[in-house]
Amino acid sequence: MTRSFVACFATLHLERKCVAGVYVCTICQEALKILYKIRLAIKQDPQGRWMILNNVTFMRLLLNLCNTDSTVHPSICTVNGRDVRLFYETGLLRSLKGSVEILQGQTGIKRWKLFLGKAVERIRPLTYVVTFSRPFEARKIPAGAATAWVGGHNRNEGPDSLLETPQQKRLHVGTLSKLDVVGCQDDQHLWVYSSAETRKSVQALTKALTEFLQSLGEDGALEDAPSVGSIVGLKSSGEQARRVLVLQVKRNVADVWAMDYGDIYQVSWSVLLDLPPSFKCIPPQVSLCILKDVQAAPFLNLLKECIRTVVSITYHHKSEVSFHANMTHRMLQLGGFKVLCGLLSCPDYDTRILAVSCLLQSCHHHGGRSKVAESGCVMTVLGRLKKLLEKRHPDNYVVHTIEKQRLVNLLQAIFVHNEELVDQYADSELLQILTKIQRCSAPGSVLHRDVDHCLETILGPAYWKRRLPATATFVAMTPEKLLEVKESTDQKGLRNGVKCGPHIIKRLSPASLPSLPSSQAASGHAHFYLHSSLVDFDCDDTHELRPVTNMKLASVRTLAKLVCSFLNTWQACTIYYGITHDRFIQGVHLDHAERDALRLGIDAMVKDLQPRLIPSSISVEFVPVLRYAGEIPSRNPKYVVEVRVCGVQQTVYTLSDGTCYLREGGLTHKATANSVRGWIAKQEEEHILAKECGKIYKAVEEPPIAHLSEGTALTGFAGVG
Structure with missing residues (x-):
């Protein structure tokens, strides 16, 4: 049967048949029936799983069909409705x-x-x-x-x-x-x-x-x-x-x-x-x-059947240690775990749940858990949970809750007895997201209980003490409280950003290094940040904090709007990538090639601004993030990306489409015609007032100080007495 399935995708899929108003590929329908028979055969004879796992041609084809983003042929044929085809062919598309x-x-x-x-x-x-x-x-x-x-x-x-x-x-x-x-x-x-x-x-x-x-x-x-x-x-x-x-x-x-x-x-x-x-x-x-x-x-019925077949092939009990080792090795070798992780973002709910089920049963033992983690499953699950949290009013609350519960169970299964993985994600948004899910769920519910178990797995005995050692400052202390600590420390005469408990600093330079302990040798960097420190500025009219963990997720449109608004302030402004909105320094991993690509991306963004910028109007600097002053940066170091902007006086900057953005109250907003006129009038008024004040300052001389004689002074005092 596996040969028949492979043969279905060794030919062109040209014929389509209309089923319930939808045109479906006839060969894909035939492949669907073959997969169903294969699943029944595996259920009757579990030993068939070994043979199918060793059939590399069949497994590679099956996993490629599950990959909805694959550009490699063959793939599952797409479908289209009868109404859609009529809509296109009758020329109604011209109205769009x-x-x-x-x-x-x-x-x-x-x-x-x-x-x-x-x-x-x-x-x-x-x-x-x-x-x-x-x-x-x-x-x-x-x-x-x-x-x-x-x-x-x-x-x-x-x-x-x-x-x-x-x-x-x-x-x-x-x-x-x-x-x-x-x-x-x-x-x-x-x-x-x-x-x-x-x-x-x-x-x-x-x-x-x-x-x-x-x-x-x-x-x-x-x-x-x-x-x-x-x-x-x-x-x-x-x-x-x-x-x-x-x-x-x-x-x-x-x-x-x-x-x-x-x-x-x-x-x-x-x-x-x-x-x-x-x-x-x-x-x-x-x-x-x-x-x-x-x-x-794609033909969703075939996609779901492909995933069900993968679930059937990989299904096993915890006692089947040898099968687990062979299965996880084969799945990692063929990229199966990455395919399943990609399906967690699929728009179809059933497809996502099937992918989670397959990943869960691959985490029975430590070897499988480590291989699933190597495929980037943790970040994919966190991204999906973050999107689910953004939906304040989901279409189906029950389905929404079940999906969050399955994803939390998957996180718990991955982190069981995996201390290296816990250390790797100590600085990520993992604890933030789980804590937020726990707060949003009802106490005593299944989801609330599962989040408790997941946090206990990650934090160990420290969780039940209700203090999170790795993130105690982040969870228990707010920026306001940290500022109070700073002020009380300053009053005691200890105004040294390095010695304060929560480091409230902007940047460290070699001039500040002598105040560090002798065990922390000086670094060769001109400037650097200390990881998990707290900077002494916030989002305002000249600063913007962008808490990104990956610069590939940074938006060039958002940067263009921010740069446009900062240029219109006519002041020296800076955009910081790698500092959270709570002012904590996290940094962003960037290698040499990514830094070059980022510079090219900023150069391309500048072309979208009008009028053309002079070289001194924008620059970018990569400031290293170190855990201590003498640390030697790793091969993939962290940086805070500083995009510095300074607009020319008496110049209104816009995007290429004519849209103007202004900065006010720490926020960037799209300016209307009236707001632009008001802003120009305000700037001109300030410019004229500054000119007039300068003229008055030059014209008016300071009057001489009158020197009273001794007799006059004594007379005055005598009168008072």
Whole structure:
């Protein structure tokens, strides 16, 4: 059965069948039935798990199908609804305005290969990318929730990333009204004509081709089976000829694609006709259109069945130690744990729960727990829990609570008897998130109890003392209390940021190092921060604190808005990445390549500001974060990223789209026309007042001091007496 399943994905998936109003790939339906039989066989004979685990071809294919973000073929075919196809093909999409760009290079060819296979290499395909002017327009697509991920689902794409990465160049074309939709592959991919004139040229080409083939009669028939990628002719039922591209040939049957119409046919290769080079050299008139704001959903039934099969293969009791070791080694080798971690962010609830169940049973023993942790499962679970906490009013409270409970159970299973992992995540948001979940849950509930057990597993006996040793300052002390400690210490004459219990410092320089203990040798860095210290500034009109743990998650749009608002203050301002809103220094891990990429990202962001900045208006500095003054930085050190900004006087800065941002009360806000006028008037008034005060200061001289004589002074005192 495993061979039959692999054979299903060794061929092109061209035929689709409408089931309950949704077009589904027939081969994917057949693969679904085969997987169900495999699961039943495993249930009847558990020893079959060993054979399947050792079948690398089957396991690699199965895990690749579970990876919804995989760009490697094969993958689960997407589905689309009957209403959606009718919506596209009747031209209603023209009411959705958006920009159209041409996608060049291998990126576009990979999309074509998903539908037409290797035959695409023999033609010159054209790929368009459509971006809606307003993203919410994508929601107007009917039945989108049934056949597309809600809100879009593309985690690989990061157009808002601050780290600059090389991207494919796209040529701007115009508006969506220039594309004429002729077919629908799924919710995201359409077959289109570049303009209304293209349809007329297709009709003329079809007429010329029909007349030419009629003149040949039966002399143009193929004698041998065509090869994949051949361009041949085909007479349709209406006696009209069409140019077709051969996609695959099986025995005497060939699957062909109409290059000028976008249709796929399955015919006997003996009815295909040879064409002269003059017809073959014309590129396809049909182009592929990708809707950037829509993400087509895969066949969910097959995706769930693939995950259920993985669960069945990896299922075992705690006593099966040898199977556990073999299974976890194979899953780590094939990247199975990373695939399951990626499914924790899947929009489908059932898929997420199945992935959690599979990861849980892989944590029966220490070897499995360490391998799951190596795959980045902890950060993925924390990210998912953070998103669940952000939903204050979930659609389904019970489902919401069950998912949080399963994720907390998974965290507990990973951290059992794993002291190295506890130390590794001591500085993360782990305890914050778990404590917040505990506060939001009802006392005595299952979720509250599970969080208690998870915290006990992570902290050990210290948890029951109600004091968290590693984060006692963070949990028990607020910034206000720490400031009180600082003030009381200063009153005693101990105003040294290094000697204070909670270090309330901005930065340490070599000048401050003599005050450190002799055991902490001086560092070679000009400036550095002490980890877990408390800085002496907050978010205000000249400072902004950004508590990021990974600069890949930093938003270039947010930075552009902050820089624009700080430039308009006309003062020296600084944006700090790696310092929390509570003013604690955490730092961000950055290697040499990431620092270079960050500089490139900031340079690209500066191009979005108007007017053009002078070199002294913006700079970036990476300040090391050390645990003590003499520490030697590791290979992957932590830094506080300081983006320094200073605008030119009497200059109003905006983004490239004309939007202006101002800074007021420690917050950045989008300025309206009235607020910009008021701000300009205020700045001009302050400038004029400063000028006038300067003139008055120069014009008015300080009056001389009158020296009273002794007699006058004595007389005055005598009068008083």
